[in-house]
Amino acid sequence: MPRLGLNPHRLALGGAELADEVGFEQVTASALAQRFGVKVASLYSHIRSTHELKVRIALFALDELADRAAEALAGRAGKDALFALGNVYRDYAREHPGRYAATHLRLDPQTAAASAGPRHAQLARAVLRGYQLDEPAQTHAVRLLGGVFHGFASLELGGAFSHSTPDSEQSWTWTLNALDALLSAGPPDAG
Amino acid sequence: MPRLGLNPHRLALGGAELADEVGFEQVTASALAQRFGVKVASLYSHIRSTHELKVRIALFALDELADRAAEALAGRAGKDALFALGNVYRDYAREHPGRYAATHLRLDPQTAAASAGPRHAQLARAVLRGYQLDEPAQTHAVRLLGGVFHGFASLELGGAFSHSTPDSEQSWTWTLNALDALLSAGPPDAG
DNA sequence: CGGCTTTGCCTAAACAGTTTAGGAAAAAAA
Protein backbone atom coordinates (compact mmCIF):
# COMPACT_ATOMS: atom_id res chain seq x y z
CA MET A 1 0.00 0.00 0.00
CA PRO A 2 1.66 3.18 -1.15
CA ARG A 3 1.32 6.15 1.19
CA LEU A 4 -0.52 9.28 0.27
CA GLY A 5 1.43 11.67 2.44
CA LEU A 6 -1.57 13.18 4.13
CA ASN A 7 -1.14 16.07 6.53
CA PRO A 8 -3.46 18.47 8.37
CA HIS A 9 -3.34 21.08 5.65
CA ARG A 10 -4.11 18.63 2.88
CA LEU A 11 -7.03 17.33 4.91
CA ALA A 12 -8.37 20.85 5.36
CA LEU A 13 -8.12 21.44 1.63
CA GLY A 14 -9.89 18.20 0.82
CA GLY A 15 -12.45 19.04 3.47
CA ALA A 16 -13.06 22.43 1.89
CA GLU A 17 -13.69 20.83 -1.49
CA LEU A 18 -15.94 18.27 0.11
CA ALA A 19 -17.83 21.04 1.90
CA ASP A 20 -18.48 22.81 -1.39
CA GLU A 21 -19.82 19.59 -2.85
CA VAL A 22 -22.01 18.27 -0.06
CA GLY A 23 -22.34 21.15 2.40
CA PHE A 24 -20.24 22.05 5.42
CA GLU A 25 -22.59 20.26 7.82
CA GLN A 26 -22.11 17.02 5.92
CA VAL A 27 -18.33 17.06 6.20
CA THR A 28 -17.52 13.94 8.23
CA ALA A 29 -14.31 12.09 8.88
CA SER A 30 -15.85 9.09 7.12
CA ALA A 31 -16.66 10.99 3.96
CA LEU A 32 -13.26 12.63 3.87
CA ALA A 33 -11.48 9.31 4.35
CA GLN A 34 -13.45 7.82 1.46
CA ARG A 35 -12.54 10.82 -0.64
CA PHE A 36 -8.85 10.12 -0.05
CA GLY A 37 -9.30 6.37 -0.46
CA VAL A 38 -8.13 5.79 3.09
CA LYS A 39 -9.62 4.23 6.21
CA VAL A 40 -11.28 6.53 8.71
CA ALA A 41 -8.93 5.81 11.57
CA SER A 42 -6.00 6.96 9.45
CA LEU A 43 -7.20 10.54 9.59
CA TYR A 44 -6.78 10.57 13.33
CA SER A 45 -3.02 10.52 12.95
CA HIS A 46 -3.31 14.03 11.55
CA ILE A 47 -6.26 15.57 13.35
CA ARG A 48 -7.47 15.20 16.89
CA SER A 49 -11.20 15.21 16.11
CA THR A 50 -13.71 16.11 13.43
CA HIS A 51 -14.19 19.38 15.22
CA GLU A 52 -10.55 20.21 14.68
CA LEU A 53 -11.00 19.30 11.03
CA LYS A 54 -13.87 21.75 10.74
CA VAL A 55 -11.91 24.46 12.48
CA ARG A 56 -9.05 23.95 10.04
CA ILE A 57 -11.43 24.23 7.11
CA ALA A 58 -12.81 27.44 8.60
CA LEU A 59 -9.35 28.92 9.07
CA PHE A 60 -8.38 27.99 5.54
CA ALA A 61 -11.52 29.57 4.07
CA LEU A 62 -11.14 32.70 6.18
CA ASP A 63 -7.62 33.06 4.89
CA GLU A 64 -8.47 32.43 1.28
CA LEU A 65 -11.31 34.92 1.46
CA ALA A 66 -9.12 37.60 3.03
CA ASP A 67 -6.55 37.07 0.29
CA ARG A 68 -9.17 37.61 -2.36
CA ALA A 69 -10.49 40.68 -0.62
CA ALA A 70 -7.02 42.19 -0.29
CA GLU A 71 -6.33 41.58 -3.94
CA ALA A 72 -9.65 43.07 -5.01
CA LEU A 73 -9.04 46.17 -2.93
CA ALA A 74 -5.58 46.88 -4.26
CA GLY A 75 -5.61 50.15 -6.15
CA ARG A 76 -9.24 50.92 -5.39
CA ALA A 77 -10.82 53.49 -3.12
CA GLY A 78 -14.20 54.92 -2.21
CA LYS A 79 -17.27 53.54 -3.87
CA ASP A 80 -15.15 51.41 -6.15
CA ALA A 81 -13.55 49.70 -3.17
CA LEU A 82 -16.91 49.25 -1.43
CA PHE A 83 -18.36 47.47 -4.44
CA ALA A 84 -15.23 45.37 -4.88
CA LEU A 85 -15.24 44.20 -1.27
CA GLY A 86 -18.93 43.43 -1.29
CA ASN A 87 -18.62 41.47 -4.49
CA VAL A 88 -15.72 39.43 -3.19
CA TYR A 89 -17.84 38.20 -0.29
CA ARG A 90 -20.91 37.53 -2.37
CA ASP A 91 -19.00 35.82 -5.16
CA TYR A 92 -17.11 33.66 -2.72
CA ALA A 93 -20.34 32.59 -1.06
CA ARG A 94 -21.82 31.59 -4.42
CA GLU A 95 -18.67 29.96 -5.74
CA HIS A 96 -17.76 28.13 -2.55
CA PRO A 97 -20.91 27.72 -0.45
CA GLY A 98 -19.33 25.08 1.79
CA ARG A 99 -16.24 27.13 2.55
CA TYR A 100 -18.37 30.20 3.05
CA ALA A 101 -20.49 28.34 5.58
CA ALA A 102 -17.25 27.26 7.24
CA THR A 103 -16.22 30.87 7.78
CA HIS A 104 -19.19 31.23 10.13
CA LEU A 105 -18.17 28.39 12.39
CA ARG A 106 -17.94 29.69 15.95
CA LEU A 107 -14.29 29.77 16.96
CA ASP A 108 -13.05 30.05 20.49
CA PRO A 109 -11.55 33.50 21.23
CA GLN A 110 -7.88 32.53 20.92
CA THR A 111 -8.38 30.71 17.65
CA ALA A 112 -10.46 33.58 16.33
CA ALA A 113 -7.78 36.10 17.27
CA ALA A 114 -5.14 34.07 15.46
CA SER A 115 -7.36 33.64 12.38
CA ALA A 116 -7.70 35.91 9.38
CA GLY A 117 -10.73 37.47 11.12
CA PRO A 118 -8.89 40.60 12.21
CA ARG A 119 -7.58 40.97 8.66
CA HIS A 120 -11.17 41.11 7.44
CA ALA A 121 -11.93 43.90 9.85
CA GLN A 122 -8.84 45.72 8.64
CA LEU A 123 -10.00 45.43 5.05
CA ALA A 124 -13.38 46.88 5.92
CA ARG A 125 -11.64 49.77 7.67
CA ALA A 126 -9.53 50.32 4.59
CA VAL A 127 -12.65 50.70 2.49
CA LEU A 128 -14.15 53.10 4.99
CA ARG A 129 -11.10 55.35 4.85
CA GLY A 130 -12.59 56.57 1.58
CA TYR A 131 -15.51 58.00 3.51
CA GLN A 132 -15.09 60.69 6.12
CA LEU A 133 -16.14 58.98 9.35
CA ASP A 134 -14.98 59.86 12.83
CA GLU A 135 -13.98 57.09 15.18
CA PRO A 136 -17.04 55.71 16.83
CA ALA A 137 -18.86 55.91 13.49
CA GLN A 138 -16.16 54.00 11.67
CA THR A 139 -16.50 51.05 14.01
CA HIS A 140 -20.27 51.12 13.67
CA ALA A 141 -19.85 51.18 9.91
CA VAL A 142 -17.47 48.21 9.98
CA ARG A 143 -20.16 46.28 11.80
CA LEU A 144 -22.88 47.46 9.45
CA LEU A 145 -20.83 46.33 6.48
CA GLY A 146 -20.14 42.99 8.07
CA GLY A 147 -23.81 42.55 8.86
CA VAL A 148 -25.05 43.51 5.42
CA PHE A 149 -22.53 41.42 3.50
CA HIS A 150 -22.98 38.40 5.72
CA GLY A 151 -26.72 38.76 5.92
CA PHE A 152 -27.27 39.21 2.23
CA ALA A 153 -24.97 36.40 1.16
CA SER A 154 -26.43 34.12 3.76
CA LEU A 155 -30.05 34.75 2.83
CA GLU A 156 -29.27 34.54 -0.86
CA LEU A 157 -27.50 31.24 -0.38
CA GLY A 158 -30.50 29.93 1.51
CA GLY A 159 -32.61 30.65 -1.51
CA ALA A 160 -34.63 33.30 0.30
CA PHE A 161 -34.61 35.59 -2.73
CA SER A 162 -34.82 33.07 -5.52
CA HIS A 163 -37.86 32.68 -7.71
CA SER A 164 -39.06 36.20 -7.10
CA THR A 165 -38.65 39.43 -9.00
CA PRO A 166 -36.67 41.60 -9.18
CA ASP A 167 -33.75 39.18 -9.10
CA SER A 168 -31.32 39.33 -6.23
CA GLU A 169 -28.59 40.73 -8.47
CA GLN A 170 -30.50 43.99 -8.72
CA SER A 171 -31.19 44.08 -4.99
CA TRP A 172 -27.50 43.59 -4.38
CA THR A 173 -26.51 46.50 -6.60
CA TRP A 174 -29.22 48.63 -5.05
CA THR A 175 -27.93 47.70 -1.59
CA LEU A 176 -24.35 48.62 -2.42
CA ASN A 177 -25.48 51.94 -3.86
CA ALA A 178 -27.53 52.54 -0.75
CA LEU A 179 -24.56 51.83 1.49
CA ASP A 180 -22.41 54.19 -0.54
CA ALA A 181 -24.99 56.95 -0.32
CA LEU A 182 -25.39 56.38 3.39
CA LEU A 183 -21.68 56.49 4.15
CA SER A 184 -21.17 59.51 1.90
CA ALA A 185 -23.88 61.43 3.70
CA GLY A 186 -21.94 61.14 6.92
CA PRO A 187 -22.91 59.78 10.33
CA PRO A 188 -26.65 59.91 10.98
CA ASP A 189 -26.11 60.30 14.67
CA ALA A 190 -29.04 62.54 15.33
CA GLY A 191 -32.19 60.59 16.18
CA MET B 1 -45.69 3.14 33.25
CA PRO B 2 -47.95 6.16 32.94
CA ARG B 3 -48.07 7.83 29.54
CA LEU B 4 -46.90 11.35 28.97
CA GLY B 5 -49.16 12.13 26.03
CA LEU B 6 -46.41 13.31 23.75
CA ASN B 7 -47.23 14.70 20.33
CA PRO B 8 -45.33 16.42 17.55
CA HIS B 9 -46.07 19.90 18.84
CA ARG B 10 -44.97 19.12 22.35
CA LEU B 11 -41.77 17.63 21.00
CA ALA B 12 -41.11 20.77 18.97
CA LEU B 13 -41.64 22.89 22.06
CA GLY B 14 -39.31 20.76 24.15
CA GLY B 15 -36.85 20.79 21.29
CA ALA B 16 -36.97 24.57 21.18
CA GLU B 17 -36.21 24.79 24.88
CA LEU B 18 -33.43 22.27 24.48
CA ALA B 19 -32.03 24.26 21.57
CA ASP B 20 -31.88 27.40 23.70
CA GLU B 21 -30.04 25.48 26.38
CA VAL B 22 -27.50 23.49 24.38
CA GLY B 23 -27.60 24.98 20.88
CA PHE B 24 -29.70 24.03 17.89
CA GLU B 25 -26.95 21.83 16.44
CA GLN B 26 -26.89 19.76 19.61
CA VAL B 27 -30.58 18.95 19.50
CA THR B 28 -30.72 15.17 19.09
CA ALA B 29 -33.49 12.64 19.46
CA SER B 30 -31.50 11.08 22.29
CA ALA B 31 -31.20 14.30 24.24
CA LEU B 32 -34.85 15.14 23.74
CA ALA B 33 -35.95 11.67 24.85
CA GLN B 34 -33.86 12.01 28.00
CA ARG B 35 -35.43 15.39 28.61
CA PHE B 36 -38.89 13.82 28.55
CA GLY B 37 -37.77 10.78 30.54
CA VAL B 38 -38.66 8.50 27.68
CA LYS B 39 -36.76 6.02 25.50
CA VAL B 40 -35.42 7.26 22.18
CA ALA B 41 -37.47 4.92 20.04
CA SER B 42 -40.66 6.32 21.55
CA LEU B 43 -40.14 9.62 19.80
CA TYR B 44 -40.39 7.92 16.45
CA SER B 45 -44.10 7.35 16.95
CA HIS B 46 -44.53 11.09 16.67
CA ILE B 47 -41.83 12.21 14.26
CA ARG B 48 -40.40 10.53 11.19
CA SER B 49 -36.79 11.60 11.73
CA THR B 50 -34.63 14.02 13.63
CA HIS B 51 -34.67 16.20 10.55
CA GLU B 52 -38.43 16.48 10.82
CA LEU B 53 -37.98 17.39 14.46
CA LYS B 54 -35.62 20.20 13.53
CA VAL B 55 -37.98 21.42 10.83
CA ARG B 56 -40.80 21.51 13.36
CA ILE B 57 -38.66 23.52 15.76
CA ALA B 58 -37.84 25.93 12.95
CA LEU B 59 -41.49 26.36 12.01
CA PHE B 60 -42.43 26.94 15.62
CA ALA B 61 -39.72 29.56 16.09
CA LEU B 62 -40.58 31.30 12.84
CA ASP B 63 -44.17 31.51 13.98
CA GLU B 64 -43.39 32.73 17.45
CA LEU B 65 -41.07 35.37 16.05
CA ALA B 66 -43.65 36.59 13.54
CA ASP B 67 -46.21 36.85 16.34
CA ARG B 68 -43.85 39.02 18.36
CA ALA B 69 -43.07 41.18 15.37
CA ALA B 70 -46.74 41.68 14.56
CA GLU B 71 -47.47 42.64 18.14
CA ALA B 72 -44.57 45.08 18.27
CA LEU B 73 -45.64 46.73 15.04
CA ALA B 74 -49.24 47.30 16.09
CA GLY B 75 -49.92 51.01 16.30
CA ARG B 76 -46.48 52.03 15.12
CA ALA B 77 -45.31 53.55 11.86
CA GLY B 78 -42.23 55.03 10.24
CA LYS B 79 -39.03 55.15 12.20
CA ASP B 80 -40.81 53.91 15.30
CA ALA B 81 -41.91 50.79 13.45
CA LEU B 82 -38.45 50.25 11.97
CA PHE B 83 -36.82 50.32 15.39
CA ALA B 84 -39.51 48.09 16.86
CA LEU B 85 -39.11 45.45 14.17
CA GLY B 86 -35.34 45.48 14.35
CA ASN B 87 -35.43 45.13 18.10
CA VAL B 88 -37.82 42.22 17.99
CA TYR B 89 -35.37 40.25 15.87
CA ARG B 90 -32.34 41.19 17.87
CA ASP B 91 -34.00 40.58 21.23
CA TYR B 92 -35.34 37.23 20.09
CA ALA B 93 -31.88 36.17 18.95
CA ARG B 94 -30.41 37.08 22.32
CA GLU B 95 -33.24 35.67 24.38
CA HIS B 96 -33.64 32.45 22.39
CA PRO B 97 -30.38 31.74 20.56
CA GLY B 98 -31.31 28.14 19.80
CA ARG B 99 -34.70 29.01 18.35
CA TYR B 100 -33.17 31.87 16.43
CA ALA B 101 -30.61 29.51 14.90
CA ALA B 102 -33.51 27.21 14.06
CA THR B 103 -35.18 29.94 12.00
CA HIS B 104 -32.21 29.76 9.62
CA LEU B 105 -32.58 26.08 8.90
CA ARG B 106 -32.88 25.60 5.15
CA LEU B 107 -36.43 24.52 4.37
CA ASP B 108 -37.53 22.96 1.14
CA PRO B 109 -39.61 25.34 -0.99
CA GLN B 110 -43.05 23.94 -0.14
CA THR B 111 -42.36 23.90 3.58
CA ALA B 112 -40.94 27.40 3.40
CA ALA B 113 -44.00 28.65 1.54
CA ALA B 114 -46.29 27.19 4.20
CA SER B 115 -44.20 28.61 7.03
CA ALA B 116 -44.42 32.01 8.69
CA GLY B 117 -41.66 33.17 6.32
CA PRO B 118 -44.02 35.07 4.02
CA ARG B 119 -45.54 36.71 7.09
CA HIS B 120 -42.12 38.07 7.95
CA ALA B 121 -41.79 39.58 4.50
CA GLN B 122 -45.23 41.11 4.93
CA LEU B 123 -44.21 42.69 8.20
CA ALA B 124 -41.12 44.22 6.63
CA ARG B 125 -43.30 45.62 3.85
CA ALA B 126 -45.63 47.07 6.45
CA VAL B 127 -42.73 48.94 8.02
CA LEU B 128 -41.61 50.21 4.65
CA ARG B 129 -45.02 51.66 3.92
CA GLY B 130 -43.95 54.48 6.19
CA TYR B 131 -41.26 55.41 3.70
CA GLN B 132 -42.06 56.51 0.16
CA LEU B 133 -40.57 53.79 -1.99
CA ASP B 134 -41.72 52.74 -5.44
CA GLU B 135 -42.08 49.09 -6.23
CA PRO B 136 -38.74 47.72 -7.25
CA ALA B 137 -37.14 49.74 -4.46
CA GLN B 138 -39.51 48.38 -1.84
CA THR B 139 -38.50 44.81 -2.61
CA HIS B 140 -34.84 45.76 -2.51
CA ALA B 141 -35.43 47.41 0.83
CA VAL B 142 -37.19 44.32 2.21
CA ARG B 143 -34.10 42.33 1.33
CA LEU B 144 -31.77 44.94 2.77
CA LEU B 145 -33.70 44.90 6.03
CA GLY B 146 -33.65 41.12 6.14
CA GLY B 147 -29.95 41.11 5.47
CA VAL B 148 -29.06 43.72 8.05
CA PHE B 149 -31.22 42.28 10.82
CA HIS B 150 -30.11 38.75 10.17
CA GLY B 151 -26.48 39.67 9.66
CA PHE B 152 -26.21 41.83 12.72
CA ALA B 153 -27.98 39.41 15.04
CA SER B 154 -25.98 36.53 13.68
CA LEU B 155 -22.60 38.21 14.05
CA GLU B 156 -23.50 39.53 17.49
CA LEU B 157 -24.57 36.08 18.61
CA GLY B 158 -21.29 34.67 17.37
CA GLY B 159 -19.49 37.05 19.65
CA ALA B 160 -17.96 38.95 16.76
CA PHE B 161 -18.56 42.30 18.44
CA SER B 162 -18.00 41.40 22.06
CA HIS B 163 -15.03 42.58 24.04
CA SER B 164 -14.50 45.63 21.87
CA THR B 165 -15.61 49.22 22.12
CA PRO B 166 -17.97 50.80 21.41
CA ASP B 167 -20.37 48.12 22.57
CA SER B 168 -22.65 46.49 20.06
CA GLU B 169 -25.69 48.20 21.56
CA GLN B 170 -24.46 51.53 20.21
CA SER B 171 -23.63 50.06 16.84
CA TRP B 172 -27.12 48.65 16.67
CA THR B 173 -28.75 52.00 17.39
CA TRP B 174 -26.42 53.67 14.92
CA THR B 175 -27.36 51.06 12.31
CA LEU B 176 -31.09 51.55 12.82
CA ASN B 177 -30.68 55.32 12.53
CA ALA B 178 -28.62 54.82 9.41
CA LEU B 179 -31.32 52.63 7.85
CA ASP B 180 -33.96 55.20 8.70
CA ALA B 181 -31.91 57.98 7.14
CA LEU B 182 -31.26 55.85 4.09
CA LEU B 183 -34.88 54.95 3.52
CA SER B 184 -36.05 58.50 4.17
CA ALA B 185 -33.66 59.86 1.58
CA GLY B 186 -35.40 57.83 -1.07
CA PRO B 187 -34.05 55.34 -3.58
CA PRO B 188 -30.36 55.88 -4.36
CA ASP B 189 -30.82 54.43 -7.81
CA ALA B 190 -28.38 56.69 -9.55
CA GLY B 191 -24.85 55.33 -9.49
C1' DC C 1 23.40 -2.02 0.86
C1' DG C 2 21.32 -3.69 5.74
C1' DG C 3 19.64 -2.38 10.11
C1' DC C 4 17.21 1.27 13.05
C1' DT C 5 13.77 4.59 13.88
C1' DT C 6 9.86 7.09 12.61
C1' DT C 7 5.71 7.57 10.55
C1' DG C 8 1.43 6.45 7.88
C1' DC C 9 -1.93 3.56 7.26
C1' DC C 10 -4.09 -0.60 8.75
C1' DT C 11 -7.53 -3.89 11.64
C1' DA C 12 -10.34 -4.23 15.54
C1' DA C 13 -13.35 -2.68 18.85
C1' DA C 14 -15.90 0.56 22.06
C1' DC C 15 -19.15 4.13 22.10
C1' DA C 16 -23.02 7.42 20.73
C1' DG C 17 -26.88 8.69 17.77
C1' DT C 18 -30.56 7.20 14.26
C1' DT C 19 -33.93 4.34 12.77
C1' DT C 20 -36.95 0.10 12.21
C1' DA C 21 -39.58 -4.09 13.87
C1' DG C 22 -42.38 -6.15 16.88
C1' DG C 23 -44.58 -6.57 21.61
C1' DA C 24 -47.18 -5.25 25.94
C1' DA C 25 -50.00 -2.46 28.38
C1' DA C 26 -52.64 2.00 28.94
C1' DA C 27 -56.40 4.68 27.08
C1' DA C 28 -60.37 5.14 24.24
C1' DA C 29 -64.38 3.30 21.86
C1' DA C 30 -67.87 -0.09 21.37
Place this chain on the structure above:
DNA sequence: TTTTTTTCCTAAACTGTTTAGGCAAAGCCG
Protein backbone atom coordinates in the same frame (compact mmCIF):
# COMPACT_ATOMS: atom_id res chain seq x y z
C1' DT D 1 -66.70 -5.70 29.35
C1' DT D 2 -64.55 -6.46 24.97
C1' DT D 3 -62.26 -4.53 21.17
C1' DT D 4 -59.42 -1.25 19.07
C1' DT D 5 -56.06 2.16 19.06
C1' DT D 6 -52.26 4.44 20.79
C1' DT D 7 -48.12 4.97 23.50
C1' DC D 8 -44.31 3.42 25.06
C1' DC D 9 -41.11 -0.43 25.47
C1' DT D 10 -37.00 -3.92 24.22
C1' DA D 11 -33.97 -5.42 20.74
C1' DA D 12 -31.15 -4.90 16.97
C1' DA D 13 -29.12 -2.97 12.58
C1' DC D 14 -26.64 0.80 10.83
C1' DT D 15 -23.62 5.07 10.49
C1' DG D 16 -20.20 8.05 12.32
C1' DT D 17 -16.43 9.02 16.03
C1' DT D 18 -12.61 7.80 18.48
C1' DT D 19 -8.85 4.93 20.68
C1' DA D 20 -5.41 0.99 20.91
C1' DG D 21 -2.19 -1.69 18.94
C1' DG D 22 0.23 -3.71 14.72
C1' DC D 23 2.77 -3.92 10.32
C1' DA D 24 5.16 -2.14 6.67
C1' DA D 25 6.92 1.93 4.05
C1' DA D 26 10.18 6.00 4.19
C1' DG D 27 13.98 8.26 5.98
C1' DC D 28 18.54 8.04 8.32
C1' DC D 29 23.13 6.09 9.44
C1' DG D 30 26.78 2.89 9.40
